[in-house]
Amino acid sequence: MxxxxxxxxxxxxxxxxxxxxxxxxxxxxxxxxxxxxxxxxxxxxxxxxxxxxxxxxxxxxxxxxxxxxxxRSLAQLEQDAVSELGLDSSTRTLSIAVNADSLATWFLPSLSGVPASLSLAFDLQREDQDHTAALLREGLVMAAVTASPQPVQGCTSTRLGRMRYRAMASPAFIARWLTSPLPTSLPAAPVIMFDRKDDLQDRFLRSLTRRRTFTPVRHHIPASESFVEAVAAGLGWGMIPELQAAPRGDALADLAPDRPLDVPLHWQQWKLDSPALATVANAVAAGAGKALR
The missing domain is CATH 1.10.10.10 (Winged helix-like DNA-binding domain superfamily/Winged helix DNA-binding domain)
Structure with a gap:
């Protein structure tokens, strides 16, 4: 036992x-x-x-x-008890898994809503939204922003909203590569992938062509801001969150305005009676409510 x-x-x-x-x-x-x-x-x-x-x-x-x-549950409960008793004012660490696009857009402003009086230090681990739940399952983090609505054993799951992605490219890229109808030209054009776990571009292509496709030139750029820079520079096309595309103005063009791709995001956390964890969850939910659909 x-x-x-x-x-x-x-x-x-x-x-x-x-x-x-x-x-x-x-x-x-x-x-x-x-x-x-x-x-x-x-x-x-x-x-x-x-x-x-x-x-x-x-x-x-x-x-x-x-x-x-x-x-990790024991450590968090111990820290909460010591804090509530006023016996210690040392910093407590809260480990969270979050996908790169959330980290680059709405997530950090959400954490700014956590009171400084909690003396929390955030240990953020970046992972694809389809894989963050695995870090919860392995006990490496206490909470995660994930695409999975099914709670990991011992966790709760709360829907945050939908992050909307759009297929984007630079005007110069479109003029060079996309001169024929999109279902024909896009599968043959260079594409930007975040990493080898990223399947958003392939999902968009499947929705467009109704068949499995393989783009011959695939650039892998595992940084959210650099990913957008690469698309704007004409290196390839890619799926970009609306939150990142909007400030770019005419530097990026929407290839299919009637075909957005929505990724539902959820907040999963361990079932702990932890005031600190509950406060962070509320701050994340509030931030997501402002930024996500």
């Missing part, structure tokens, strides 16, 4: 995962690397399961994911 687990060993597991090495965890915990190793081995012996894969970077087994969720 969780109550039978030595808390120093559980906290050590959390430190190793967060710091990504035994040496760094030892520095944070003010013990020797040998002590860290011994605690992890003792915890694995106590549970009868391998918890960590000693790889680079360190990764968790399925059993390790269960324990790390417990450890």
């Amino acid at each position: 969780m109550s039978d687990l030595p808390l120093d060993q559980v906290r050590t597991l959390l430190a190793v995962v967060d710091e990504q090495s035994f040496d760094a965890a030892a520095a944070v915990l003010h013990v020797t690397p040998s002590a860290v190793s011994q605690r992890i081995k003792a915890l694995e012996q106590r549970t009868g399961r391998v918890l960590l894969l000693r790889t680079k970077p360190i990764s968790l087994t399925a059993s390790g994911q269960v324990l790390i969720r417990f450890a």
Whole structure:
């Protein structure tokens, strides 16, 4: 049972995962690397399961994911209790997974609505909206902006709104590559992809042509602002959030004004009675309400 687990060993597991090495965890915990190793081995012996894969970077087994969720929940509840009792004014860290386009547009202004009196430090992990839920499942974050409405086990899910994307290109790119009807010319034109998890452009092409297509020239630019810059520079076409396209004016043209692509976004968080987490959730929901559809 969780109550039978030595808390120093559980906290050590959390430190190793967060710091990504035994040496760094030892520095944070003010013990020797040998002590860290011994605690992890003792915890694995106590549970009868391998918890960590000693790889680079360190990764968790399925059993390790269960324990790390417990450890992170315990740490947050402890921080909340200490804060409410007025016993400590130290900074608390809240880990959140968020997709790059939200991070580049509406998410950071939302966090500015969190009162400074909470002394929260945000540890933001950038991940595709279709994959942020996996970080929740693995216990690496406590909350996430995700495309998945189905709550991860032990989490709640709240709809935030829809981020609208439009197929955009520069006027010069259109003049060079898109001189024939869009269903014919667009699949053959260079395209900008965020990374290899990004399927928005392919989804748009499928909706346009009603068949699977393969664009021969695919540029991968894994930074939201640079992605928009690349499209504006004529390197290729791409799906850009309305929130980023609007300020560009005539530098970007909408290839299919009647075919926007909407991505529903949800806020998932662990089921914790945590005032700090609830305050952040409210701030995120308020920011999304102003920015998203």
